[in-house]
Amino acid sequence: MNKYRPNIALVIPDKSDDPTKSITMRINEQDITRTVSTRMHLADFIRHEVGLTGTHVGCEHGVCGACTVLLNGCSVRSCLTFAVQADGAELRTIESEANPNGELSVLQQAFADCHGLQCGYCTPGMIMNIRSHFDSGEKLDLSDDGIREMISGSLCRCTGYANIIKAVRQAALQLGKG
Amino acid sequence: MSTRQFGERVTRNNDPQLLKGEGSFTDDIPLPGALHAAFVRSPYARAKILEVDVSEARDLDGIVAVYTCDDIGHLDQELPLLIPHDCMTDPRTARPLARDDVYYVGQPVVMIVAIDRYVAEDAVQLVDIDYDPLEVEMDIEEAVKDGAPLVHHHPNNIAADFTQISGDPETAFAEAEHVTRITVQVDRSTASPMEARTVAAHFDHISGQLTVWDGTQAPLGVRGGLASLFELDEDKVRVIAPDVGGGFGQKIMFPHSDEVLVPLAAMTLGRPVKFIEDRRENFIGSNQERTQIHHMELYAKKTGEIIALRDNFLHDTGAFIPYGIAVAQVASTSIAGPYRIPNIEVSFKAVYTPAVPVTPYRGCGRPHACFAIERAVDQLADDLGMDRMEIRRINLISDDEFPYERDGLIFADGLKVIQDSGQYLKALEMVRTEIGWDDFEAKQKIAQSEGRYLGIGLGFYVEGTGLGPYEGGHIKIHPITGKVYVNTGLTGQGQGHETVFAQIVSDQLGVAVKDVILVEGDTGTFEWGVATFASRAAVCSGNAIHKTAIKVRKKVIEAAANMMEADISQVDLEDGHAFVKGTNRKVALSTVATASNPLRYAFNEAAKAATQFAPASRHDGPALFEGQHPGLEDTDFFSPECATWAYGVHAAIVEIDPITCQVNFHKYVTIHDCGNMINPTIVEGQVLGGFAQGIAGALYEHIDFDEDGNPTNASFVDFLIPYATEIPSLEIHHLQTPAPGNPLGIKGVGEAGCIAVGTTVASGIEDALKHVTDRTFRHVPITPSMIQEAIVLGST
Numbered sequence: 004m005n006k007y008r009p010n011i012a013l014v015i016p017d018k019s020d021d022p023t024k025s026i027t028m029r030i031n032e033q034d035i036t037r038t039v040s041t042r043m044h045l046a047d048f049i050r051h052e053v054g055l056t057g058t059h060v061g062c063e064h065g066v067c068g069a070c071t072v073l074l075n076g077c078s079v080r081s082c083l084t085f086a087v088q089a090d091g092a093e094l095r096t097i098e099s100e101a102n103p104n105g106e107l108s109v110l111q112q113a114f115a116d117c118h119g120l121q122c123g124y125c126t127p128g129m130i131m132n133i134r135s136h137f138d139s140g141e142k143l144d145l146s147d148d149g150i151r152e153m154i155s156g157s158l159c160r161c162t163g164y165a166n167i168i169k170a171v172r173q174a175a176l177q178l179g180k181g
Numbered sequence: 182m183s184t185r186q187f188g189e190r191v192t193r194n195n196d197p198q199l200l201k202g203e204g205s206f207t208d209d210i211p212l213p214g215a216l217h218a219a220f221v222r223s224p225y226a227r228a229k230i231l232e233v234d235v236s237e238a239r240d241l242d243g244i245v246a247v248y249t250c251d252d253i254g255h256l257d258q259e260l261p262l263l264i265p266h267d268c269m270t271d272p273r274t275a276r277p278l279a280r281d282d283v284y285y286v287g288q289p290v291v292m293i294v295a296i297d298r299y300v301a302e303d304a305v306q307l308v309d310i311d312y313d314p315l316e317v318e319m320d321i322e323e324a325v326k327d328g329a330p331l332v333h334h335h336p337n338n339i340a341a342d343f344t345q346i347s348g349d350p351e352t353a354f355a356e357a358e359h360v361t362r363i364t365v366q367v368d369r370s371t372a373s374p375m376e377a378r379t380v381a382a383h384f385d386h387i388s389g390q391l392t393v394w395d396g397t398q399a400p401l402g403v404r405g406g407l408a409s410l411f412e413l414d415e416d417k418v419r420v421i422a423p424d425v426g427g428g429f430g431q432k433i434m435f436p437h438s439d440e441v442l443v444p445l446a447a448m449t450l451g452r453p454v455k456f457i458e459d460r461r462e463n464f465i466g467s468n469q470e471r472t473q474i475h476h477m478e479l480y481a482k483k484t485g486e487i488i489a490l491r492d493n494f495l496h497d498t499g500a501f502i503p504y505g506i507a508v509a510q511v512a513s514t515s516i517a518g519p520y521r522i523p524n525i526e527v528s529f530k531a532v533y534t535p536a537v538p539v540t541p542y543r544g545c546g547r548p549h550a551c552f553a554i555e556r557a558v559d560q561l562a563d564d565l566g567m568d569r570m571e572i573r574r575i576n577l578i579s580d581d582e583f584p585y586e587r588d589g590l591i592f593a594d595g596l597k598v599i600q601d602s603g604q605y606l607k608a609l610e611m612v613r614t615e616i617g618w619d620d621f622e623a624k625q626k627i628a629q630s631e632g633r634y635l636g637i638g639l640g641f642y643v644e645g646t647g648l649g650p651y652e653g654g655h656i657k658i659h660p661i662t663g664k665v666y667v668n669t670g671l672t673g674q675g676q677g678h679e680t681v682f683a684q685i686v687s688d689q690l691g692v693a694v695k696d697v698i699l700v701e702g703d704t705g706t707f708e709w710g711v712a713t714f715a716s717r718a719a720v721c722s723g724n725a726i727h728k729t730a731i732k733v734r735k736k737v738i739e740a741a742a743n744m745m746e747a748d749i750s751q752v753d754l755e756d757g758h759a760f761v762k763g764t765n766r767k768v769a770l771s772t773v774a775t776a777s778n779p780l781r782y783a784f785n786e787a788a789k790a791a792t793q794f795a796p797a798s799r800h801d802g803p804a805l806f807e808g809q810h811p812g813l814e815d816t817d818f819f820s821p822e823c824a825t826w827a828y829g830v831h832a833a834i835v836e837i838d839p840i841t842c843q844v845n846f847h848k849y850v851t852i853h854d855c856g857n858m859i860n861p862t863i864v865e866g867q868v869l870g871g872f873a874q875g876i877a878g879a880l881y882e883h884i885d886f887d888e889d890g891n892p893t894n895a896s897f898v899d900f901l902i903p904y905a906t907e908i909p910s911l912e913i914h915h916l917q918t919p920a921p922g923n924p925l926g927i928k929g930v931g932e933a934g935c936i937a938v939g940t941t942v943a944s945g946i947e948d949a950l951k952h953v954t955d956r957t958f959r960h961v962p963i964t965p966s967m968i969q970e971a972i973v974l975g976s977t
Contacts (some may be wrong), residue, residue: 006412007448008386015216015452019243019300042299056209057202059426061375062460066897069375097202107197115196118862121870122675123199124206124375124426151905158897160375160427161675162866163873163934164905 048086068157071128078135097127119170121161207379212453219301221291223283226890243300264505268343284500287465332533348524353489357480368883376426381455382447399712422702428674430541464895470542472497489524512546555940616832638945640937646929647720651820654726663771670710672702689730691754716929724819779804842965846909856928871934
């Protein structure tokens with residue numbers, strides 16, 4: 004017989020009394036409708052309501068950039084955005100970055116080639132941030148300092164950034180963004 | 182034979198998964214119906230708890246359970262002292278939830294479990310606790326004195342008092358012709374892994390199986406702790422460290438309160454429960470490291486030869502000392518650095534302060550020791566009018582003196598301090614050339630004539646790595662796919678174990694690196710070993726896996742030789758096959774693995790040949806002969822005789838902006854030696870990451886408390902973790918002196934990068950400003966205000 008058993012006749016509620024709202028957004032080219040608590044932030048929505056756990060949460064105060072996603076093409080901190088604010092928006096997360104056949108994108112491959120990641124926790128946010136620069140049409144400054152500036156919205160605690168700088172340059176040159 | 186993978190710059194096995202957002206971090210693991218924990222934490226550094234009222238919190242919609250220390254049964258006890266040592270008197274550890282007293286801002290007092298984290302945090306606000314705040318002393322130099330406000334009910338705040346002696350320091354002190362005395366300080370900091378700490382638990386009350394997903398560096402330790410606290414058979418507790426978003430030492434400590442209480446809640450509530458620490462909690466609730474104040478004395482001859490060292494230091498251990506004296510012991514045994522110094526007296530007092538407890542953070546005492554000895558050696562050079570390079574050249578242990586034992590000193594593994602191998606003098610010469618030491622003086626003169634502050638810094642470090650007691654390796658060749666599954670007990674937090682261990686196995690078994698699958702940090706898969714700390718994974722698990730791979734290779738060759746009717750000397754392994762040399766006869770490893778397992782059922786083509794009915798099967802006697810193990814599988818272990826010592830030297834040219842007092846780096850070079858490198862790219866990644874944390878500690882990061890013990894910068898806004906814009910380029914040059922004490926000849930590298938940065942930067946800043954100020958730089962981090970003050974102070 005087991006020493007530990009759950010308390011019997013435990014009443015576990017299935018919801019709080021938070022106000023809710025039905026929202027719809029297009030995430031990675033798929034329409035999603037959910038009824039969510041109005042105070043749920045977008046990162047929690049993407050991760051736990053939609054199940055796209057590639058977006059990570061590092062600080063929940065908008066400094067580390069781990070939760071960066073593209074909202075209508077712009078990089079945003081999904082921890083500082085309420086899910087209801089994204090109602091009707093078009094979202095892209097890290098799960099949309101690879102080619103549909105599963106092959107890494109040029110940018111992702113450059114990270115792998117250059118050892119631009121270690122624990123991989125900041126990486127999805129870092130990549131989405133770089134993606135926004137790549138897609139902006141701006142001419143990128145591919146000097147070390149230019150790339151440092153480009154990725155300065157994301158904290159990484161493992162790599163010391165040097166190999167991320169290399170990866171960004173490799174991908175940008177390969178894609179003709181220089 | 183295939184190209185040797187050891188030493189190659191192989192790209193990482195697990196990167197595609199992480200890059201696609203398909204990692205499996207604790208909070209990514211689907212646990213349907215999971216409940217969420219949040220903690221009520223002490224707002225006072227030291228206080229009596231007068232009353233705890235949780236009634237309003239309990240009544241909130243969505244709240245499932247509220248736990249105070251009265252609600253956790255026998256778990257209401259002081260948690261284990263993980264590393265005992267005789268020099269501690271009445272060592273104190275924390276209870277899972279505070280009872281009667283709180284000892285630091287952030288200490289857990291009440292745990293709330295709710296249907297989601299939002300509601301749980303609402304309830305945290307509704308708990309009403311009446312405290313009686315007590316007087317505190319945050320300054321360790323004051324806290325160590327008699328009469329200081331006490332953290333615990335002891336005569337004073339001294340948690341440990343320990344002296345170690347090597348050689349005959351008393352005699353050497355008397356023989357010295359010159360004494361240099363300095364005081365240095367390293368401030369409190371925190372590891373700040375990008376993923377904060379995490380724990381999730383599921384209890385199956387039918388089977389009695391407790392499964393815990395824990396973002397830890399020590400899943401086997403956590404399992405031992407949980408099995409002990411809950412009085413369960415270890416087989417009934419499975420601890421899995423899934424993908425972990427960085428550790429840097431913070432996650433070696435266990436059990437934090439949540440690691441005990443989340444399983445408890447899962448067991449009593451019959452639902453999965455998770456606690457995902459937020460960033461503020463990581464700052465106020467997860468262990469930290471670093472504050473030490475060293476009083477260092479170097480006793481020398483006029484020639485510059487250092488004949489003795491005396492170092493007394495204070496070590497801040499925070500409110501509790503659960504990890505014993507490990508950090509201080511590493512500092513005290515690394516104190517002579519790379520130098521011969523035959524006579525040493527080193528002593529420390531570990532001091533309780535009402536702050537987050539101190540346990541290792543990357544470097545674990547080594548950056549402190551390096552800062553003390555290197556700053557002292559710089560001062561000695563200055564005192565004797567010698568060049569900083571020259572004084573080091575005179576005192577470095579030379580190649581023919583290895584192994585160099587520091588008789589009388591005991592390292593953090595309980596074993597002797599023996600610096601096993603190295604080419605210290607060559608490393609110094611290399612850095613002299615690479616940084617341009619000999620040309621620098623002329624450049625500096627020109628810069629000074631232009632009113633610029635240009636300086637050169639130098640720092641040498643050693644790192645005892647690869648500590649025991651042991652690690653293991655288990656290897657199995659998969660009979661269906663031919664893939665090679667490898668297990669070890671410790672676990673990774675991004676270091677690249679999946680790749681470097683695969684390279685080691687690939688060399689023995691002739692399979693592609695990508696076909697070697699590492700499953701580590703899961704006590705349900707492999708349950709022998711220790712943990713990831715002290716730059717030991719490559720040395721301990723790497724060599725264990727290497728030894729295991731040799732055994733499995735032998736089995737494969739014997740079985741394949743039998744199948745191909747060849748002599749074993751004629752069989753080799755390549756491209757996932759065994760083949761007879763000089764012929765086209767070959768057999769896939771999957772087939773060999775299948776054939777090595779007598780079967781009844783023919784579930785695939787290869788299996789047909791392995792069933793007991795197949796013509797080639799043995800039809801006389803048992804299918805397995807006595808002592809034979811089915812399949813291609815084995816286990817072995819590696820236990821080092823003692824630590825193996827890596828080392829390196831840093832040099833930097835810095836320029837200080839006279840207006841902003843910002844430190845700009847013109848060049849930063851490191852010469853680094855961690856023995857044979859399994860994968861130079863991964864080694865460089867470790868060095869670069871450590872270097873960034875070193876820059877952080879040298880110029881930016883420290884935990885700031887007000888006089889009442891409140892942390893005042895507990896967020897990423899105020900605690901200045903460097904972005905890419907703050908980290909200079911680093912030039913890395915390798916030396917490879919094989920470690921003599923392990924089959925692969927490797928030394929650890931995890932902590933190397935950070936150790937010498939503080940002293941190198943301080944040395945450079947001091948050199949840049951020496952013509953305008955007498956002020957020395959012996960306290961890190963060095964802020965622009967400190968530099969500005971030095972410039973304003975000027976020369977006396």
